[in-house]
Structure formats: C-alpha cells, structure tokens
Amino acid sequence: MRQTVPLRRVASARAGDKGNISNVSVWAYEARHYADIKASITPEALKAAYPAQFRGQIERFELDHLHGMNFVIHDALEGGVNTSLNLDAHGKSFSFLVLDLPVTVDL
Amino acid sequence: MALRIGCGSGGEPDQPGPARDLVERGNLDYLCFESLAERTLAQGHVAARSASPGYSRKLETRFRAVLTGCHDQGIRIITNMGSADPLGAGHATADLARSLGLKLKIAVIEGDDVRQLISGDTPLEGVGGTVAGFGKPLVSANAYIGAEPIVEALHAGADIVVGGRISDSALFLAPIMHELDIALDNWDRIAKGILVGHLLECSTQVTGGYFADPGYKDVPDIDDLGYPIAEVQPDGSAVITKLPDVGGCVTELTVKEQLLYEVHDPSAYLTPDVSADFSRVTIQSVGKDRVRVDGAAGRQRPDRLKVQVGFEGGYLGEGEIGYAGPGARQRAELARDMIHRRIVERGGFQGDLRLDLIGVNSIHATAVERSSDTQDVRLRAALRSRDRQWADRLVADVESLWMGGPAGGGGFRGRVTETVVSQPTYIDRELVQTRVTYIET
Numbered sequence: 001m002r003q004t005v006p007l008r009r010v011a012s013a014r015a016g017d018k019g020n021i022s023n024v025s026v027w028a029y030e031a032r033h034y035a036d037i038k039a040s041i042t043p044e045a046l047k048a049a050y051p052a053q054f055r056g057q058i059e060r061f062e063l064d065h066l067h068g069m070n071f072v073i074h075d076a077l078e079g080g081v082n083t084s085l086n087l088d089a090h091g092k093s094f095s096f097l098v099l100d101l102p103v104t105v106d107l
Numbered sequence: 108m109a110l111r112i113g114c115g116s117g118g119e120p121d122q123p124g125p126a127r128d129l130v131e132r133g134n135l136d137y138l139c140f141e142s143l144a145e146r147t148l149a150q151g152h153v154a155a156r157s158a159s160p161g162y163s164r165k166l167e168t169r170f171r172a173v174l175t176g177c178h179d180q181g182i183r184i185i186t187n188m189g190s191a192d193p194l195g196a197g198h199a200t201a202d203l204a205r206s207l208g209l210k211l212k213i214a215v216i217e218g219d220d221v222r223q224l225i226s227g228d229t230p231l232e233g234v235g236g237t238v239a240g241f242g243k244p245l246v247s248a249n250a251y252i253g254a255e256p257i258v259e260a261l262h263a264g265a266d267i268v269v270g271g272r273i274s275d276s277a278l279f280l281a282p283i284m285h286e287l288d289i290a291l292d293n294w295d296r297i298a299k300g301i302l303v304g305h306l307l308e309c310s311t312q313v314t315g316g317y318f319a320d321p322g323y324k325d326v327p328d329i330d331d332l333g334y335p336i337a338e339v340q341p342d343g344s345a346v347i348t349k350l351p352d353v354g355g356c357v358t359e360l361t362v363k364e365q366l367l368y369e370v371h372d373p374s375a376y377l378t379p380d381v382s383a384d385f386s387r388v389t390i391q392s393v394g395k396d397r398v399r400v401d402g403a404a405g406r407q408r409p410d411r412l413k414v415q416v417g418f419e420g421g422y423l424g425e426g427e428i429g430y431a432g433p434g435a436r437q438r439a440e441l442a443r444d445m446i447h448r449r450i451v452e453r454g455g456f457q458g459d460l461r462l463d464l465i466g467v468n469s470i471h472a473t474a475v476e477r478s479s480d481t482q483d484v485r486l487r488a489a490l491r492s493r494d495r496q497w498a499d500r501l502v503a504d505v506e507s508l509w510m511g512g513p514a515g516g517g518g519f520r521g522r523v524t525e526t527v528v529s530q531p532t533y534i535d536r537e538l539v540q541t542r543v544t545y546i547e548t
Contacts, residue, residue, distance in 0.1 A: 016369035085461035
C-alpha cells in the first residue's frame with residue numbers, strides 16, 4: 001500500500017562535519033524503497049523543510065548501487081565546531097532533521 | 108595470510124580497555140591510535156604554552172594498557188597522539204617502555220608544524236580573507252601529512268611510530284603500504300588502503316557506535332562496544348570485523364554509514380596520499396560481524412596539503428538554570444529575557460550572546476519547535492569574548508537567577524573555558540619537510 005511516512009521508517013542517516021560544512025548520508029533499509037526516497041528527499045525538500053537551518057547551498061551525491069545518498073550542506077554550522085555557540089556545534093543531530101522528512105513509499 | 112590491523116582509538120575521548128582487548132585476543136599485526144580532531148591539536152598547543160604536555164593526555168594510560176602485550180607479540184603501534192609535541196610524546200613513550208622493562212624502537216615524525224610557513228598574508232580558504240585579517244592571535248598551524256614518513260619508519264624497523272597531525276586514515280594506510288609493498292604512486296592500491304583507514308579511524312562508529320535508534324536500529328551489548336579490526340587481503344580488499352566476545356555489531360549498514368562520514372563528493376575524497384574514489388565501493392556481509400569491502404579507486408594525490416591554522420578563540424562563558432512544572436517554559440523565557448537585558452541592553456555586550464531553552468529548542472534552535480507543552484526546561488546562556496570579564500559576568504548573572512530570577516529556578520551550572528578556533532588553508536606539499544628520528548630503549 002502506498003503511504004506517506006517519516007523517512008526514519010524506511011532509511012537510516014548519519015551526519016558528519018568538516019569546518020562549516022555538514023554532510024548527512026541517507027541509506028534505504030530496503031532496496032525497493034530507494035527510488036521513492038531518491039525522488040522525495042532532494043536538496044530542495046531539505047531547504048523547504050528547514051529554511052532557517054539550511055541557508056547555504058546543498059549538493060546531493062548518489063551511490064545507487066548501495067541505495068544511499070549524501071547531502072553536503074554548506075554554511076550549515078554557524079561557522080563550524082569551534083566558533084559556534086550551539087550546544088550541538090557539530091550538527092550531529094542533523095541526521096534526525098532529515099529523517100523527519102516525509103516520504104511516500106509502497107510499504 | 109591477511110594482515111590484521113586494529114583500531115586502538117578513534118579520537119581523544121576513547122578509553123584504553125577495548126584496545127587492550129584487541130591486543131589480548133585480536134591476533135593483531137598493527138594497532139593504530141587516532142586521537143586528533145579539528146580542535147584537539149590547537150588545544151594541545153595551548154596546553155603546551157601553560158607548561159602542560161602538548162601531546163595527548165591519553166597517551167600514557169593507553170600505552171600502559173597495551174605496551175607489554177604489543178611488545179611480547181610483536182604488534183607494531185602507529186599513532187598521532189604526539190599532537191602538538193611529537194618528540195615529547197616519543198620520550199614519554201620511551202620512559203614508559205623503560206619502566207616496564209621493554210626494549211623498543213620508537214620513531215618520532217615531526218614536520219607537520221608549519222607555523223614558520225604561515226604569514227599574515229596567508230589566505231584562509233575556508234572563510235576567505237587572510238590570517239592577519241582574521242583578527243585573532245595565531246596559536247598553531249599544522250599540515251595534514253600522509254603515510255610516507257610512517258612507511259619509512261616501519262621500513263627502518265620501528266616498533267612504535269608517533270607523530271602529530273598525521274591524517275587519520277594514513278595511520279592505517281601506512282602498514283598496508285609497508286606490508287603489501289605498495290608504491291607511492293599506485294593510486295588504486297593506495298585508495299583501497301585509505302578506504303580501510305577511513306572505516307577504522309573513528310573506532311566504534313563502524314562497530315555500532317553513533318548508530319543505535321531503538322526500535323529501528325538496535326545494537327547488541329552497546330555498553331561494551333568493541334573497536335574494529337581490518338583483515339586486509341593481499342589484493343587490498345578487506346574484511347571489517349570485531350572481536351566475537353565484545354558488544355556492538357559490524358553490518359553492511361554500519362559500514363555504509365561510516366563510508367560517507369565526513370565525506371563530501373564520494374568520487375573525490377581528498378587525502379594527503381591520494382584522491383580516493385569511493386563511488387564504486389562494494390560492501391558485502393560475509394558472516395556475522397564480518398563485512399567485506401573493496402572497489403575503491405584512486406587518482407593522483409593533491410599537490411597541496413591541508414593546513415589547520417589555530418587561533419586564540421577567547422573565553423567561552425556558559426551558564427544554565429532549570430525550571431520545571433506548570434509554567435516552566437514561561438519562567439525560563441522570563442529568565443532568558445532578563446539575561447538578554449542585563450548583558451546586551453544594559454551591559455552593552457557587542458558580540459554574539461546565545462540563549463537557548465533546553466527542552467524546547469536548544470539543539471535545532473530555529474528549525475522546529477514542537478515541545479511547547481514541556482514542563483522541564485533549562486535556560487542555557489553562552490557567549491564568547493576575548494575579554495574574560497564578559498564570560499565571568501554572564502556566568503555570574505545566570506547564577507544570580509537562583510535568588511533574583513523567576514520562581515523555582517534550580518540546578519545552576521556555569522563555567523568559563525579558554526577556547527581556540529581553527530581554520531583551514533592549503534600549502535604546496537614540497538614546502539612541508541617531515542623528518543623521522545628514533546629513540547631506542
């Protein structure tokens with residue numbers, strides 16, 4: 001049945017940081033969901049969902065054979081781990097912002 | 108026979124126990140300790156100025172846990188725990204080895220400290236502008252160096268190799284290059300070694316750390332995570348695994364997540380040793396907690412090395428106080444507004460003052476607010492200033508909320524920390540001269 005669910009139901013994600021750039025990789029649990037995830041979870045979708053958070057350019061790289069994508073989010077970390085006053089200066093929790101986005105898949 | 112490389116630490120916080128387990132039961136050939144993050148090195152330089160050691164504070168406890176076992180089994184150790192003082196780390200290691208009655212050859216790699224190559228005109232390519240224009244006193248400048256001097260030291264028979272800003276994955280690449288006799292320009296084979304290093308360099312992040320999400324991704328015995336082992340085959344492919352009797356898991360998904368950790372374009376992952384292409388990497392489960400990886404390719408290494416330039420970052424003042432029960436959020440907001448009025452409006456503070464409500468919006472700040480009905484809120488106030496007085500004043504102002512703030516405020520905590528900030532730049536690799544010296548015990 002085709003259903004709209006949070007991305008967290010069908011994918012995992014991990015965030016990393018380098019300087020003022022965050023990257024969040026997203027991995028489909030099941031190969032059959034990957035195409036739908038790829039169609040829904042775009043740089044535009046991330047920016048639209050979190051306009052105040054993700055103000056910089058977002059690039060997406062795809063590793064189709066592994067059913068994964070990598071989002072590279074520029075200017076995302078308030079200057080980076082050692083200038084930000086944010087408690088989560090690394091943006092470690094960004095993976096769960098992405099996992100909260102809706103995705104329509106065949107469950 | 109596969110070459111067996113263990114990860115003894117993936118950062119300064121890692122504890123010595125899992126490394127000792129690997130030495131006792133991992134049948135290792137090499138044990139590599141990664142210990143530097145963007146901030147750690149500049150902090151080492153600050154420590155060294157105040158007569159504390161500039162090398163890792165964990166060096167002695169980690170080496171005390173593993174040195175005898177490594178010596179007895181012929182396991183060679185490679186680390187960047189030398190941080191801001193590789194030679195000091197080498198001598199500390201030698202002192203420890205002597206006190207344990209061990210005869211060891213210790214190689215010290217220096218030359219990553221490139222402060223003499225940095226001037227006010229040096230561009231800062233991350234933020235733009237120059238070192239002088241950044242407007243803060245310079246603390247340190249360290250180039251990310253590659254595997255070459257480690258391979259030289261291993262060739263010379265070193266039992267332990269200690270350096271400073273050796274790039275994380277190079278610590279693991281070096282024994283692969285040495286044992287498999289890989290040439291310095293064999294880009295594909297070097298990239299396969301970098302893939303192994305990249306997967307191991309954050310220790311538990313490939314064995315079930317930074318992974319669990321209850322009900323979605325569960326990790327067995329997560330309170331006892333083991334550190335990873337790579338079994339590297341003569342063709343450069345490898346199996347990532349862990350000890351069978353420790354917690355955690357190595358699955359296709361833990362490996363996938365770590366594959367792109369802190370990677371941007373997977374087809375051009377730049378390291379001092381190679382521009383690695385991970386875009387066709389294969390990841391295949393070949394048994395319980397055994398995942399085979401292969402398929403990395405490489406192109407010529409970059410002509411320039413990344414340099415992390417550290418500056419004095421001023422003083423960070425942080426204060427917190429909590430409110431609970433009915434109206435917790437409104438009382439915390441009142442406390443927040445009081446601090447803003449005192450520090451900014453009446454105090455005239457010009458810098459950034461951050462005021463978060465923990466339990467409402469502290470982590471994602473402006474992204475989303477969902478917990479509006481929470482009855483358990485902490486105000487967190489933070490600022491950074493070159494003048495310590497502002498940091499002290501903020502902490503004192505939050506502390507005064509005990510008695511002079513909204514009703515029921517409790518659990519004040521406050522602290523002032525001297526900070527460093529770092530910014531990347533790049534310099535021609537020919538300018539960075541590494542040298543290896545040996546200490547025999």
